[in-house]
Amino acid sequence: MLTIPTRAEVVRQVRERGERVAAVLPIHYPRALLRAHGFQPMEVWGPPSVSVVEGNAHFQAYTCGIVRNATSFLLQGGLDAADVIVIPHTCDALQGMASVLKDFIEPRQPVATIYLPRAARSADRGFLQAELHRLAQQLAEISGRSPSGGELMAAIEREEEADRELGALAEHRSEIDLGDRDYFTLLRAREFLPAESFIELARSAPRGRGPDRGVPLMISGIVPEPMDLFDHINEMGAHVVADDLACCSRRLYRPGSASDPFERMADALLGGPLDPTRGSPILERARAVASRMAQCGAKGLLVYDVKFCEPELFDVPLLRKHLTEAGLSMLHVEFDMTGSIAQQTLTRIEAFVEMLQ
């Protein structure tokens, strides 16, 4: 059994080291840039168990739960420990959240944004590098710390090492002797642990024969909340053999080779796994998902989406079409970002498992 510190414990440790905390909204951002400027990224994927009264007051009912919950969490003091809030332009909802925070809520912490291109042409690389320089300048103004090129490169290499460990966990799931919930808790520790701590944790994961019970599923979506989901899936007679989750495997960035740190960070962000929030072509994505399913023996794909997540939902009909043509089964369900899963949703997943048995 692995011992994984909580976010609160990590925040305390970061503070004790005299470092700062950056609350970061999903999905893609330059971790190394934050670390080099003295900020430990603490990702905010909801969280699911907060009252959403405050968030609901600022956003339309059809805005995704991550944005509404995160705004509520901020207004309830949940992000008080953060010195900066970083909001990548992942989707319209998160861009809207950045605007609402800057223009209306005006939190105590500065709000930094980063615009991510939806393609990977040379112009996109140039744009993203300029964005990273702009963010670096903003972080330097907040922290009063301007890392040297060497310091920045050291941070990049440390994050690349952590990504390699994350990739090894994903690649060799069948050899990780952890149940689904513990396994995904380990992967998700990358959301808030410093790279060096994550590397140590990942290397200490028990190896052996992984769980092999019931129907093998692959899971896709943004974030698997609440984590009880995995207990339910196991009780239904299935287990999760691979993922295409935005919080996990969609962030297996390839190590770069450029000597310029900004070029290297931009290359990593633009060259990451296929992801609808980065505008990846659906046919390529469907092929990659099908290939991964075949590789890990998944009998079905569970697409577990936060309700009203537009980038995900736009892909669903064509993903279904392409997977069906490839003879693969897919179930799409949506969930509210709350502390429990609706019975209707569980019934659908259970029926899917029955169908695949």
Add this chain to the structure above:
Amino acid sequence: MGEAKWIGIDAGSTTCKAVAVDAAGDLIASRIEPAHPVIEDQAARLVDELRAEAGAGGEVPVVATGYGRKLVRGATRNITEITCHARGVFRALKQPGMLVDIGGQDTKVIVIGPGGRAVDFMMNDKCAAGTGRFLEHSAARLSVAIEDLGPRALGAVGEESISSTCTVFAESEIISLVARGAKVDAILLGLHRSLISRVVAMIHSVGLRSPLMLSGGVARNLAARAMLEQATGQKLHLPEHPQLMGAYGAALVGLESGADR
């Protein structure tokens, strides 16, 4: 009538159904009644009644389905309604194809493969719009008996468009239409159109297949049937007991499991 071998219980949101099958899988006894809030007691009573009717004493095993399936005491298994509807309709109509089940709380579109296995499905997951509850709620607002909904909609002269995609907002729309002097039958026709358009959208999400089959309480509604046929261009195939298919399928799953009492 053969002796009961298995009992299936479908503890649905609107009605609770129970079915007994004999060794050949034929439906030999059934019960259907409005769902009681205390599912455990209602299911136990229905099982006792069927056991008594089928003369099999207290030993007939039970498989439960429906949203209340996990509350049925003494059930040897509980299985989702998707699997059970597929199995029941396949046995009743003796063919694979696409099943539309419009129930009280949800609507299911199920692709039934060889042997009666569900091979794909979709359920409405937004709200009550697109389910039997939508019609039930609207009928109550218009003081029309459920069994009169279909015939009155089919006999309507003209049609009022219902644009709301939510049962509650549709009720507001109905109130406005009534206040404006719209004919009740024309409103009913519009309500059916609204319901069917949502069901057809689900059908196309999965991919329309033939033959198209219909089960659930709304299968008794003539207007819904006619409009679904019109919207899909498919002739609808209905089992003899469309409301009992979930419970029937549950009993068949028990029978097919090979575990005899």
